[in-house]
Amino acid sequence: MEPVEVTYLTDERGDGPAVLVEGLPGIGQVGKVVVDLILQEIPAEKVAEIHSVFFPPQVVIGDDGACRLVNNEVWRYRSPSRTYLFLTGDCQSISSEGHYALADRYLDCAERFGVTRVFTLGGYGVGHLVDEPRVLCAVTHPHLRPMVEMAGGLFATEEPGGGIVGAAGLILGLGLRRGMEGIYLMGETSGYLVDPKSANALLRVFARLTDLEIEADRLQSRADDMDNALEQVREFERSRQNDELPYFF
Amino acid sequence: MEPVEVTYLTDERGDGPAVLVEGLPGIGQVGKVVVDLILQEIPAEKVAEIHSVFFPPQVVIGDDGACRLVNNEVWRYRSPSRTYLFLTGDCQSISSEGHYALADRYLDCAERFGVTRVFTLGGYGVGHLVDEPRVLCAVTHPHLRPMVEMAGGLFATEEPGGGIVGAAGLILGLGLRRGMEGIYLMGETSGYLVDPKSANALLRVFARLTDLEIEADRLQSRADDMDNALEQVREFERSRQNDELPYFF
Amino acid sequence: MEPVEVTYLTDERGDGPAVLVEGLPGIGQVGKVVVDLILQEIPAEKVAEIHSVFFPPQVVIGDDGACRLVNNEVWRYRSPSRTYLFLTGDCQSISSEGHYALADRYLDCAERFGVTRVFTLGGYGVGHLVDEPRVLCAVTHPHLRPMVEMAGGLFATEEPGGGIVGAAGLILGLGLRRGMEGIYLMGETSGYLVDPKSANALLRVFARLTDLEIEADRLQSRADDMDNALEQVREFERSRQNDELPYFF
Amino acid sequence: MEPVEVTYLTDERGDGPAVLVEGLPGIGQVGKVVVDLILQEIPAEKVAEIHSVFFPPQVVIGDDGACRLVNNEVWRYRSPSRTYLFLTGDCQSISSEGHYALADRYLDCAERFGVTRVFTLGGYGVGHLVDEPRVLCAVTHPHLRPMVEMAGGLFATEEPGGGIVGAAGLILGLGLRRGMEGIYLMGETSGYLVDPKSANALLRVFARLTDLEIEADRLQSRADDMDNALEQVREFERSRQNDELPYFF
Numbered sequence: 004m005e006p007v008e009v010t011y012l013t014d015e016r017g018d019g020p021a022v023l024v025e026g027l028p029g030i031g032q033v034g035k036v037v038v039d040l041i042l043q044e045i046p047a048e049k050v051a052e053i054h055s056v057f058f059p060p061q062v063v064i065g066d067d068g069a070c071r072l073v074n075n076e077v078w079r080y081r082s083p084s085r086t087y088l089f090l091t092g093d094c095q096s097i098s099s100e101g102h103y104a105l106a107d108r109y110l111d112c113a114e115r116f117g118v119t120r121v122f123t124l125g126g127y128g129v130g131h132l133v134d135e136p137r138v139l140c141a142v143t144h145p146h147l148r149p150m151v152e153m154a155g156g157l158f159a160t161e162e163p164g165g166g167i168v169g170a171a172g173l174i175l176g177l178g179l180r181r182g183m184e185g186i187y188l189m190g191e192t193s194g195y196l197v198d199p200k201s202a203n204a205l206l207r208v209f210a211r212l213t214d215l216e217i218e219a220d221r222l223q224s225r226a227d228d229m230d231n232a233l234e235q236v237r238e239f240e241r242s243r244q245n246d247e248l249p250y251f252f
Numbered sequence: 253m254e255p256v257e258v259t260y261l262t263d264e265r266g267d268g269p270a271v272l273v274e275g276l277p278g279i280g281q282v283g284k285v286v287v288d289l290i291l292q293e294i295p296a297e298k299v300a301e302i303h304s305v306f307f308p309p310q311v312v313i314g315d316d317g318a319c320r321l322v323n324n325e326v327w328r329y330r331s332p333s334r335t336y337l338f339l340t341g342d343c344q345s346i347s348s349e350g351h352y353a354l355a356d357r358y359l360d361c362a363e364r365f366g367v368t369r370v371f372t373l374g375g376y377g378v379g380h381l382v383d384e385p386r387v388l389c390a391v392t393h394p395h396l397r398p399m400v401e402m403a404g405g406l407f408a409t410e411e412p413g414g415g416i417v418g419a420a421g422l423i424l425g426l427g428l429r430r431g432m433e434g435i436y437l438m439g440e441t442s443g444y445l446v447d448p449k450s451a452n453a454l455l456r457v458f459a460r461l462t463d464l465e466i467e468a469d470r471l472q473s474r475a476d477d478m479d480n481a482l483e484q485v486r487e488f489e490r491s492r493q494n495d496e497l498p499y500f501f
Numbered sequence: 502m503e504p505v506e507v508t509y510l511t512d513e514r515g516d517g518p519a520v521l522v523e524g525l526p527g528i529g530q531v532g533k534v535v536v537d538l539i540l541q542e543i544p545a546e547k548v549a550e551i552h553s554v555f556f557p558p559q560v561v562i563g564d565d566g567a568c569r570l571v572n573n574e575v576w577r578y579r580s581p582s583r584t585y586l587f588l589t590g591d592c593q594s595i596s597s598e599g600h601y602a603l604a605d606r607y608l609d610c611a612e613r614f615g616v617t618r619v620f621t622l623g624g625y626g627v628g629h630l631v632d633e634p635r636v637l638c639a640v641t642h643p644h645l646r647p648m649v650e651m652a653g654g655l656f657a658t659e660e661p662g663g664g665i666v667g668a669a670g671l672i673l674g675l676g677l678r679r680g681m682e683g684i685y686l687m688g689e690t691s692g693y694l695v696d697p698k699s700a701n702a703l704l705r706v707f708a709r710l711t712d713l714e715i716e717a718d719r720l721q722s723r724a725d726d727m728d729n730a731l732e733q734v735r736e737f738e739r740s741r742q743n744d745e746l747p748y749f750f
Numbered sequence: 751m752e753p754v755e756v757t758y759l760t761d762e763r764g765d766g767p768a769v770l771v772e773g774l775p776g777i778g779q780v781g782k783v784v785v786d787l788i789l790q791e792i793p794a795e796k797v798a799e800i801h802s803v804f805f806p807p808q809v810v811i812g813d814d815g816a817c818r819l820v821n822n823e824v825w826r827y828r829s830p831s832r833t834y835l836f837l838t839g840d841c842q843s844i845s846s847e848g849h850y851a852l853a854d855r856y857l858d859c860a861e862r863f864g865v866t867r868v869f870t871l872g873g874y875g876v877g878h879l880v881d882e883p884r885v886l887c888a889v890t891h892p893h894l895r896p897m898v899e900m901a902g903g904l905f906a907t908e909e910p911g912g913g914i915v916g917a918a919g920l921i922l923g924l925g926l927r928r929g930m931e932g933i934y935l936m937g938e939t940s941g942y943l944v945d946p947k948s949a950n951a952l953l954r955v956f957a958r959l960t961d962l963e964i965e966a967d968r969l970q971s972r973a974d975d976m977d978n979a980l981e982q983v984r985e986f987e988r989s990r991q992n993d994e995l996p997y998f999f
Binding site: 179 | 502504552554555556557558559560561562564565566567568569570571595596
């Protein structure tokens with residue numbers, strides 16, 4: 004088995020300019036929730052499956068009792084104006100070397116379909132519940148910044164401090180080395196729970212940066228569900244003020 | 253030394269359809285106990301030895317003072333109707349990449365002998381002692397499910413949640429990619445102790461899914477021993493109700 | 502992606518004898534602070550960038566919101582008498598194998614530019630604040646010792662005990678195998694904080710061993726800032742005498 | 751750099767039958783102390799140096815301030831009757847894969863010099879101070895057992911339970927696969943301290959199994975030193991009966 008195996012489900016390639024949208028599992032599952040929501044709304048087709056020795060040695064068991072190996076996937080959608088690729092799936096690498104090897108292969112796949120711009124979507128964990136989650140941003144090229152700010156994205160000089168570890172940043176950093184433009188959108192989130200509210204805020208900014216038409220109604224009802232869920236967590240927090248909150252992913 | 257070394261002890265190959273039965277060390281040693289029990293009952297012959305840099309750098313010392321490197325083994329038994337291969341041994345990989353590399357080579361070995369169906373046997377740790385251990389199951393193809401249920405296996409939609417990490421799941425997941433059918437049997441177990449009672453429950457379901465003839469009497473006496481051992485543990489638990497139970501493997 | 506990628510920004514090579522000065526992040530950031538200070542004072546040019554799968558999978562976000570992958574860099578400065586190469590950057594390896602692979606490639610780069618002598622600069626953590634940090638030293642060849650002692654470096658037979666782990670020592674050790682002379686300067690530091698005071702002590706010894714002209718005034722003002730910062734830390738320590746001090750890097 | 755680099759300091763090879771004696775750092779440093787003692791008593795010459803990316807990325811600084819990379823070494827001594835190779839040095843691997851890769855190369859080196867029998871010397875940690883340390887043994891072939899027992903080595907069916915992790919066992923296990931005979935001598939030791947008393951017990955058994963002439967007097971004085979050191983530790987233990995003893999290596 005190769006360290007990273009990309010199985011293409013189509014022989015088609017692309018001249019671009021196409022867009023890659025990454026939403027892998029991570030803090031608050033924010034990026035994954037956004038991409039999974041989008042894929043429910045648009046008629047995308049799966050164009051690649053990725054298996055890797057850098058993924059956990061794990062199978063997922065479905066409700067029908069059928070199991071399958073964890074993997075990531077690339078889905079393609081052709082909007083009226085351009086081609087979108089969506090990278091989502093079950094996992095990130097569990098080693099540093101694996102992160103690099105995988106990001107490199109994700110970008111090979113992106114190049115095959117003509118990608119020139121990359122969006123990476125993730126969460127920005129702040130350690131406490133957030134009522135109105137902001138969407139913090141970073142870009143590979145300063146000229147992208149005004150566009151992102153017009154869409155509602157924030158650039159905070161002190162956040163995130165230090166740097167950001169994981170697939171989203173790495174895809175941007177390695178994409179930059181290949182000449183791709185990149186935009187990193189991070190939904191503020193507690194980090195404790197799957198956070199669809201943060202995902203919703205992130206989705207609004209993201210949607211303004213693309214020509215994807217996503218039905219706002221279905222999303223709003225999900226956002227309401229999130230508010231209810233959030234309220235329950237808040238009560239839970241009030242009731243055990245002094246206890247350490249467990250980490251749910 | 254190659255990362256994984258498979259030494260074949262026979263030049264014979266197989267056209268199949270053969271069956272692979274995996275029972276490596278793991279939670280409660282359930283899978284290993286079952287396969288070791290079966291190998292005591294049937295005249296199987298060893299057909300392959302596996303050494304790997306992904307195994308712990310460990311020797312095992314026998315009662316005669318003779319030591320040998322830890323390794324896994326494949327044993328072959330030809331029942332009247334078909335060929336069985338049994339994978340058992342001393343260890344699983346201690347790294348994620350190693351898990352993938354080893355599972356891949358186990359399946360190479362399986363293909364060499366014509367395997368088209370894989371049983372993986374393991375424990376399902378629930379964290380407390382279990383009087384009547386259930387046998388939870390997963391399959392690679394939904395059409396296998398009725399057969400497994402008729403044999404007494406359960407499919408519980410909420411268990412095991414998330415996914416399952418280790419050799420048993422990985423062999424199934426990677427086998428599925430090679431076109432093999434797979435059945436995963438997990439004996440419910442505390443996870444604290446080697447659990448022959450769970451192994452016994454697992455063996456009963458497994459036996460109904462094969463034409464292996466295993467003497468029930470010898471197994472029953474082992475099951476009784478387990479009950480006695482379990483009772484001792486239970487007394488031990490009562491006596492130190494508030495202490496943390498150690499993990500024995 | 503190769504495990505270590507060195508991108509040369511010049512086709513020039515060097516016959517030497519050139520000098521390599523390593524100041525990567527580490528204990529108290531002492532080595533990095535020194536090399537970064539020097540690079541602010543002299544008109545050096547960047548001659549190589551190093552990316553590696555052994556670095557953390559991390560991007561750094563600048564004040565302008567632009568992000569880039571972590572990397573290390575080699576800068577070149579030609580003094581009247583010789584060529585200096587400075588190795589600095591964002592990170593060290595996060596695995597042992599990575600440390601060896603990276604040090605090996607740093608030395609390939611050094612050889613390309615004709616390096617015959619290596620200075621590695623680092624911190625020597627003592628676990629408590631130090632008023633007058635000493636500069637402890639090691640050399641690859643005993644004949645280098647008198648020169649280092651004349652410059653103010655100390656050789657303490659009991660410090661550092663055992664050995665020293667990390668890039669600085671490894672570059673020296675592997676350089677020795679290639680026939681390079683090496684001098685290791687370690688500024689005594691608490692290890693709790695970025696320690697410019699230790700860096701200043703280190704810089705003084707280092708400057709005496711080279712013909713680099715660095716404006717002492719700017720350094721003195723930095724040293725005064727350090728004293729003030731140190732005083733604040735000391736007060737902080739006094740106020741919470743019995744608490745454990747956090748580790749800042 | 752190759753993962754493991756063996757530098758031979760002689761072009762000579764050997765037809766054997768030669769003996770390899772391994773004494774690398776480990777529990778109580780027992781094996782290393784024995785081999786280092788022997789090398790002080792006999793006129794051996796260094797025939798190979800081993801460097802590896804699997805060793806810690808560490809330099810050792812000598813009393814003269816000169817530093818060198820950690821490494822292992824092979825020394826050769828020709829007694830009247832046969833050739834002995836001694837493997838000693840600074841370190842063991844810090845990863846499991848590294849243990850296998852290194853043991854494999856140690857055995858390549860052994861084969862080059864005609865080794866047909868391997869002694870591996872180590873400590874057997876029991877967690878408490880031992881007045882009269884036993885020497886526990888294992889062998890690769892049962893026919894070696896009587897000889898070892900006649901020399902004072904013990905075979906205890908319950909000790910060491912489970913198995914033994916590290917270079918000593920692995921060299922034996924991999925050597926067995928190459929057809930080499932192997933004898934594993936383990937000096938009982940607390941595991942807390944460098945334990946020359948255990949080393950002395952081990953040396954006595956080992957010496958009876960070879961024709962090496964080692965001056966007993968020098969060893970006895972070392973053993974007395976050990977007794978004194980042990981007594982100090984015992985007092986230290988009495989004085990802080992309820993504290994956890996730190997681990998010194």
